[in-house]
Amino acid sequence: MGASKAKRLPRAVRERQMMDAAVQTFGQRGYQAASMDDIAELAGVSKPLVYLYLNSKEDLFTACIRREAKALLDAVAAAIDPGLSAEEQLWAGLLAFFTHTAEHPDGWAVLSRQAHIQGEPFAGEAARMRAEIVAYVGTVIGAAAKETHRETHRDPELAERDVAGLAQALAGAAESLAGWANGTPGMTAREAAATLMNFSWAGLGNLMKNERWSPR
Amino acid sequence: MGASKAKRLPRAVRERQMMDAAVQTFGQRGYQAASMDDIAELAGVSKPLVYLYLNSKEDLFTACIRREAKALLDAVAAAIDPGLSAEEQLWAGLLAFFTHTAEHPDGWAVLSRQAHIQGEPFAGEAARMRAEIVAYVGTVIGAAAKETHRETHRDPELAERDVAGLAQALAGAAESLAGWANGTPGMTAREAAATLMNFSWAGLGNLMKNERWSPR
Amino acid sequence: MGASKAKRLPRAVRERQMMDAAVQTFGQRGYQAASMDDIAELAGVSKPLVYLYLNSKEDLFTACIRREAKALLDAVAAAIDPGLSAEEQLWAGLLAFFTHTAEHPDGWAVLSRQAHIQGEPFAGEAARMRAEIVAYVGTVIGAAAKETHRETHRDPELAERDVAGLAQALAGAAESLAGWANGTPGMTAREAAATLMNFSWAGLGNLMKNERWSPR
Amino acid sequence: MGASKAKRLPRAVRERQMMDAAVQTFGQRGYQAASMDDIAELAGVSKPLVYLYLNSKEDLFTACIRREAKALLDAVAAAIDPGLSAEEQLWAGLLAFFTHTAEHPDGWAVLSRQAHIQGEPFAGEAARMRAEIVAYVGTVIGAAAKETHRETHRDPELAERDVAGLAQALAGAAESLAGWANGTPGMTAREAAATLMNFSWAGLGNLMKNERWSPR
DNA sequence: GATGAATGAGGGTTCATTCAT
DNA sequence: AATGAATGAACCCTCATTCAT
Known part of the structure; x- marks a missing residue:
């Protein structure tokens, strides 16, 4: 349960949060079983933001x-x-x-x-x-x-x-x-x-x- | 490749065909990315037959x-x-x-x-x-x-x-x-x-x- | 588990077996949740025989x-x-x-x-x-x-x-x-x-x- | 009847629409015969939205x-x-x-x-x-x-x-x-x-x- | 009289992804 | 910078029903 209503943060910080969440989720569940919802929630941001910064699931994983x-x-x-x-x-x-x-x-x-x-x-x-x-x-x-x-x-x-x-x-x-x-x-x-x-x-x-x- | 309207074959033969197709599909695409549709098609049978004989994706993989x-x-x-x-x-x-x-x-x-x-x-x-x-x-x-x-x-x-x-x-x-x-x-x-x-x-x-x- | 390899019986007897199984199954599970497989198995006959005698699920239920x-x-x-x-x-x-x-x-x-x-x-x-x-x-x-x-x-x-x-x-x-x-x-x-x-x-x-x- | 490309509405409103459609469909067709597709269409939304808000067929019916x-x-x-x-x-x-x-x-x-x-x-x-x-x-x-x-x-x-x-x-x-x-x-x-x-x-x-x- | 083999069609559910604000 | 609202596409699975023997 990431924080809700995340305050505005510099892009670099947000990106790191997302990648951290992604690594954790991908690592524990595998690529296919990990959902973008899971990652976004764990990162404490909304899904569109993940897409805005990281573009796609494939790109994020890469x-x-x-x-x-x-x-x-x-x-x-x-x-x-x-x-x-x-x-x-x-x-x-x-x-x-x-x-x-x-x-x-x-x-x-x-x-x-x-x-x-x-x-x-x-x-x-x-x-x-x-x-x-x-x-x-x-x-x-x-x-x-x-x-x-x-x-x-x-x-x-x-x-x-x-x-x-x-x-x-x-x-x-x-x-x-x-x-x-x-x-x-x-x-x-x-x-x-x-x-x-x-x-x-x-x-x-x-x-x-x-x-x-x-x-x- | 998968023939439609498969001819009637004994169960043992069909099961082997399905398992062959499954091994190939799972091996090349991975468990999650392999769909039962793919496997059935490659085996040349309909999906329900795969379920009838092999029960579920998990059972098939096992x-x-x-x-x-x-x-x-x-x-x-x-x-x-x-x-x-x-x-x-x-x-x-x-x-x-x-x-x-x-x-x-x-x-x-x-x-x-x-x-x-x-x-x-x-x-x-x-x-x-x-x-x-x-x-x-x-x-x-x-x-x-x-x-x-x-x-x-x-x-x-x-x-x-x-x-x-x-x-x-x-x-x-x-x-x-x-x-x-x-x-x-x-x-x-x-x-x-x-x-x-x-x-x-x-x-x-x-x-x-x-x-x-x-x-x- | 009904008997397998049911021996040949007069139609009337078989029909009664099927209807008994159907009443029991429909009564306990409801029309939609009861499957023809369940009924045939409980009756100890193969599904085609049920269709041969009773025609369809609707007819059977009626x-x-x-x-x-x-x-x-x-x-x-x-x-x-x-x-x-x-x-x-x-x-x-x-x-x-x-x-x-x-x-x-x-x-x-x-x-x-x-x-x-x-x-x-x-x-x-x-x-x-x-x-x-x-x-x-x-x-x-x-x-x-x-x-x-x-x-x-x-x-x-x-x-x-x-x-x-x-x-x-x-x-x-x-x-x-x-x-x-x-x-x-x-x-x-x-x-x-x-x-x-x-x-x-x-x-x-x-x-x-x-x-x-x-x-x- | 179900409009496609539903306009954006607050969740509460959409939920009420969905429940209305569900009550109507369940009431007229019965639980099993009612499909989530039917309900979604009657509500004028896509099926995933129904699941997003109401979770599952069982939950919706409850x-x-x-x-x-x-x-x-x-x-x-x-x-x-x-x-x-x-x-x-x-x-x-x-x-x-x-x-x-x-x-x-x-x-x-x-x-x-x-x-x-x-x-x-x-x-x-x-x-x-x-x-x-x-x-x-x-x-x-x-x-x-x-x-x-x-x-x-x-x-x-x-x-x-x-x-x-x-x-x-x-x-x-x-x-x-x-x-x-x-x-x-x-x-x-x-x-x-x-x-x-x-x-x-x-x-x-x-x-x-x-x-x-x-x-x- | 009886069955093993087979399938078309559809249902519930999930997911990556986008739009409008 | 950030999100609530929304969906197209697929996937796993089940079932009533038929064909060939």
Whole structure:
């Protein structure tokens, strides 16, 4: 029950209220189940105002994805010191990731739900965010691999597709763990991040050392 | 495409047609966006017949989840020879998993995307399947850990929560890779499975040897 | 759950089964809320058979009304000895009425519900039955009035409309009491009939003696 | 008749229009046969507006019952001067009752027919109104009985159940007469009320004097 | 005599969206 | 800057009814 008869506020403030309400509603109910009525009421404004500022349900949702994706990516980026080793960068990034998703469950719900929807019109938005994460992971892995390869005189081209596949796997594992951690009481972001490091670092290390697992 | 004035067919056949149409529609459009009209038309029957046989949208969706989950689990189970080593079992299982998901993209979409997105009671159905996979992975990991520990005389208790977390990560990585593989032309199930083995086997091995990664 | 795979029975028997099921269903749920599926299932036959024998929902309902109305009117008529006095005839008729309605609540529900519906297509049926009851009551009252008037030398024409009005009132009171009696545990048909005699006989007697109540 | 593109009106006005249309439609066609489309069209608005204001078909029907019951009870109550004798009160009440039902046939149909036919929760609403009338009648009868008993030194307890039964009979007779009067051209409310007074007053008088009719 | 298979039509309800103020 | 009033379009579901066997 938002305040009724909302007093005139600057557009920026109102927009933030609406987006907050939208993220909460989309996150908890999903895109289709969330109604513009719900969002407007939670924001404490009338529906026409939502349309005036945010244009349409699709646009509103897209804006939510963008805002939450930026917040998450910024949080991760801010945690990373490019001067550190690959291992330290990955650890810092994962810790920031799990911390942020734990602190913004609705925002994360919006993002992760979206990541699981392929049908247009939001596929693009989700793909963009995922691509950024994957690209970042790829950079770290790639950098680490190059270090190692320099030492081991191995072909410096850790195939692009390998990196992409690993990044996908890492991202998927992270998403899955984030959901699991959020739903497991007493589970800290630190534990989740450690679990994922445990899971992935050795394999990544092996790969970087060109010790691939292969069937038979 | 949907023929009008459908010829009389035995109920079992019609039900299968409807479920096929439903899986396709749910998988491609999502639960909410899929309309019973769409499904009926694709199945080539009238809507009332769908209701007569499958009862309601919810029931239909649940039936889809169950059918596809069973098909996937059966495919994986059939691929595993319990006499093999843990490593071989995991490889065979992953290969079967990626093969099946590649061959049944709509069914996999229903399981991985839609079932997660809608709240109860669907999430429960999907969770049941995930739990089976996770349990299987846990068994394999646990067995492998015991082997190793026998050799290394280590404490046989690989903490329950660790196993659960790892299984979550592995399942998430697999889901993510399955989606990625499906969307990447020229990507084979074998490659996806190998990527995931690469990614995970070394880490699992380390863990089984109690060589954990830890911060600092 | 009626028996499945009903064995071949003579049409008359099957029809009675269907009508029994229909009366029960219509009586308990009302015309619109009763579905042909419900009735067919309760009768233990398939729907097409119901249509084959009874033609349509409307026809089925009409047949129910006719059958139940006939049963009620027959029961009342059988209880009346034309040789008795008007008072005794009325008493016997009311007693039979309340007894029958108590013993056939579903049939009575069909009739009384219908009596309260004016919209076509059933108004006619209900009106016909009510007219018969009213006519009978009118006959008794009229006869009694003539007796009395012969003694009192009063205008023998107790206005037609007066009789009709009184009959309406009596019929309404009887309907109301029948519903009340059916819903009041421990209430016997005899008590209900006595209550109505109490209520009406004095007034009828006065009227027959030309002692009318009039305002002021 | 229903204008399209309805002009903007205050909610209160629109609500009254909708309720008017609903009473008319429910009264003439019955609850089940009346469609929300019909009602909306008759009210000259779109269906969603009906839902926005009145919530659901059930709620709308309940609101109709309440409104019409209140109107009827108010009309009767306004006609009664508590200073008058029981006889005069009854006469005034009946006159008001028949006048009101004659002037509002659809409202009366909703109350007397439809509300009875549908099960709970509507029957409850209608029962409430009937109970008020019955209670009022009971009060009048009881008061008159006491007067009489004071004169005749009789046991002042006119059995509760007797009063209830009589009130039921009176109410039923009134309902029946109201329907009859509405369907009989040239029939005035005054005549209907007089008929019922004729029918009932003598009997009530006898009862109050403890002169009961009894069989044999 | 009896039924499994099938549907046209319509009803209640919801929602994103706009208009007039 | 902000909203009360209003709707077109769809969606889920049910039902009386028929066809082919």
